[in-house]
Amino acid sequence: MLILFVGFALSSCFTIHPELQHARSIDKGGRYYSVGAFGGANVLVQSYGVAGVYSYGLTDKIDWSTDGSFSVQASSLKRAFQGFGVNQYNLSTGPKFSILNNRLALRLPATITFTADDLFLSTSPTLLWDVADEKTTLFLRYNRLYERNAIEGYSGDLIFGFNYFVPFYSDQLIISIQSNGLGLYGGVGLTL
């Protein structure tokens, strides 16, 4: 139990980036882009970053979805700019299957994370659920590390959150909040 707790406490070190997309699939051959900035904090450190998503409609129900993020962890934004932070790069790519009349979707991406000279491979199954006439998307993401840790009991993070979509000229503004239970993170994005 103690080891589990230790593992969970340190597990918060992966970036908690937003999803920035709906559960709804795009049409076959269609494209979807969104970009955003996010930030937040846990008990140890603050995080700031930018993220983007690109999806391509393989069929009417299956998209190929790729998202990337860059973030820096530091005690404050000022310290991050002074170079006292730790950078993290994250890239996920894989299919997204939309079901139940496009209200629910399951993403099954492979993820590469590079931080502080180390590379981590993981898979990030993500459940997306559109509610309130697609104005809100709830999501649940489990980032499971490919390699199990030497200290048993930790293999990944569970992240939950939501996106709220607001009409913004011809696009949509995305307000996103997410957490892993140890820290709270928020972001603002834009669909393009």
Added chain:
Amino acid sequence: MKQFFILIIAAGGLMSCDRTENWTTIDFLSGTWEGQEITNYIKIQSYPGALTPHSTAHLLNSIDTTNNTSTIDSAGVIIDESNFLLLNETQITFGGTDQTINWAFDTEPLPAGLEPIFDSLRVLFSGEQTFDIQLLNRKECVLYFDTVVPVYYAGSLVNVELRHTQYWQK
């Protein structure tokens, strides 16, 4: 009158010059430094590392380059004293004490279950530790070291990597 003003400006300009062009590392080190922040990045095998920064704004570090001593003062109370040896222009070795980890490492936000790791780090900070001088000028000083500490944890030997950065200002 015009010449007088030119003279005043010229004199002021000369007096404000840092005159540090011939300074060496030991000259820059000398004096009292105000703490800014210490970051400890702890990485346990296969984990993404945990960055644990803490403010050291309450600390003063008086570097006496005549006696090669470093005295740490917290709100008027001397909490640590150590000797140092400048190895070259970019490396310095501090002989730590039992007190060093108390200000160089903030254990408070981390779970008590990591105590075996802290015990190993305490030994590390108490001994001689060589720092890279990453930045040193008249106003700023950044000291850094990284090391791997084997820790006997939960029945197995685990490598714990520590990346330690101290940021001081004058």
